[in-house]
Amino acid sequence: MPPTSSDVPAASDAPQLWRHPDFRRLWLGQTASQLGEHATLVVLPLFAVLTLDVGADQLGVLRAVGQAPVLLLSLLVGAWVDRWRTRTVMVWADAGRALVLGAAAVLALCGGLGLPALLVAAFAVGALSVFFDVAYQSSLVRLVRRDQLVRGNSALEGSRSAAQVGGPALGGTLVSQLSVPAAAVFSALFFVLSFLSIRRIRRGEPVQERLARPVRTGRRIVEGLRFVAAGPLRAVCLASAAFQFFFAAMTTVYLLFLPRELHVTGAVVGLVLAATGPGALLGSVLAARLPGRFGHGPVLVTAAALGDGVLLCVPALHGSSALTLAALLAVNFVFGTFGQLVNVTVTAVRQALTPAGTQGRAAATITFVGMGMAPLGSLLGGFLAQEWGLRTALLVTAAGMLLSPVLMAASPLARLGRVLEAPAQSA
Numbered sequence: 001m002p003p004t005s006s007d008v009p010a011a012s013d014a015p016q017l018w019r020h021p022d023f024r025r026l027w028l029g030q031t032a033s034q035l036g037e038h039a040t041l042v043v044l045p046l047f048a049v050l051t052l053d054v055g056a057d058q059l060g061v062l063r064a065v066g067q068a069p070v071l072l073l074s075l076l077v078g079a080w081v082d083r084w085r086t087r088t089v090m091v092w093a094d095a096g097r098a099l100v101l102g103a104a105a106v107l108a109l110c111g112g113l114g115l116p117a118l119l120v121a122a123f124a125v126g127a128l129s130v131f132f133d134v135a136y137q138s139s140l141v142r143l144v145r146r147d148q149l150v151r152g153n154s155a156l157e158g159s160r161s162a163a164q165v166g167g168p169a170l171g172g173t174l175v176s177q178l179s180v181p182a183a184a185v186f187s188a189l190f191f192v193l194s195f196l197s198i199r200r201i202r203r204g205e206p207v208q209e210r211l212a213r214p215v216r217t218g219r220r221i222v223e224g225l226r227f228v229a230a231g232p233l234r235a236v237c238l239a240s241a242a243f244q245f246f247f248a249a250m251t252t253v254y255l256l257f258l259p260r261e262l263h264v265t266g267a268v269v270g271l272v273l274a275a276t277g278p279g280a281l282l283g284s285v286l287a288a289r290l291p292g293r294f295g296h297g298p299v300l301v302t303a304a305a306l307g308d309g310v311l312l313c314v315p316a317l318h319g320s321s322a323l324t325l326a327a328l329l330a331v332n333f334v335f336g337t338f339g340q341l342v343n344v345t346v347t348a349v350r351q352a353l354t355p356a357g358t359q360g361r362a363a364a365t366i367t368f369v370g371m372g373m374a375p376l377g378s379l380l381g382g383f384l385a386q387e388w389g390l391r392t393a394l395l396v397t398a399a400g401m402l403l404s405p406v407l408m409a410a411s412p413l414a415r416l417g418r419v420l421e422a423p424a425q426s427a
Helices: 014-019 021-050 056-081 086-109 115-143 146-177 180-198 217-230 234-260 266-274 276-287 290-294 296-316 322-352 356-388 390-400 403-409
Strands: none
Touching (some): 021 056, 056 115, 056 356, 086 115, 290 296, 290 322, 356 390
16 A cells, blocks of 8 residues: 555655665665675676686677667566566565576585576576666655655665775775675575565555456557656656667777776776765765756766766876776766766656656666666777777777767656656556
8 A cells, every 4th residue: 555644754864764674674774785796797797807807899799799688678677667666576576586696606505606697697697687676676665755865865875875885895806806706696695685684564555456357568658658758757768778788899998908008907996986886975965955956957967077077087097007097986986976866866757757657667678778788888998999099999988978968967856856756557
């Protein structure tokens, strides 16, 4: 059943969110899940680079395979999640990812974790992550009132930021100092913790009623596509696609640039990537205040331009000196701050402008178009690194990320004010 005023705290009393047991369970579960996911995103590529000595093209393929489920499954999953309870979807996705990583650890111990096995593991984890992420993006709106979404998202995204601190650092350190089996096992344990926490959520969710003649999945997918394409979320979708395409390309080059061009260790790579976490914590705090003061549109455009633009500094760095390390940490801190400010704000915009019965499909459509570009971006990054060299490829892909704030600035999204009006409900 839907939340009532008696069991959902007032938006003006944010500390009461933490007294609500189901909100705490969701917060703990998604924190653990994100920690496992961020560790895994570093463990698999670093193992391929440092242990299997793969080339730029092979690393691009590995990352593309892990991201391909977003393109293949997002729309279907979005249609299904609108008919399911998000709690059920998230717990089974966590259980599946824990099993996959456990199997990878066993293979690594037996010496059988080569590139083919890595590709299978990356695809399986990516597919299950699609289920978790789409359900997660729809879960909060089923637990709290619409006027609580910014504060609720700020709290949840803050915990995701903490995962960004620990996940990459933990993954990089374990691969570099210990072993891949240990790294895989640690990641699996975080998914187990998430499973145990989220399955304890007790509140019923307001899902759509089952119809005597259920609407076909294909029709529901088309309805979701039309809602996003014809409405105010179209600009969010296009900006997300531009960002994810070039970010995936840049990240592929970045993971090669740090160890091979700047000659830093796997542990240092993890530390540098983890620097986005403290910045993201600050971004989450800012996201709870700035949109209500300056307007959602201006905050989105400005934060995206600053966060993406700072990455242009990285290709200018040389060597592995303390100054270079400090610069990398600073760049990632700034990127984390403004990137998180964008993430929280755009999530609140999407949730506030979407009817309850369309939440899953809207999230999945934006994920499909946005994250669906990531496999192509990863392939492009590997190709550019192979053909143009790491430094040039990094400069080009980092510059391409600025297309996202340009698209937002040229759209009605830039004119969103301090208050987001709720839409009419739809089935």
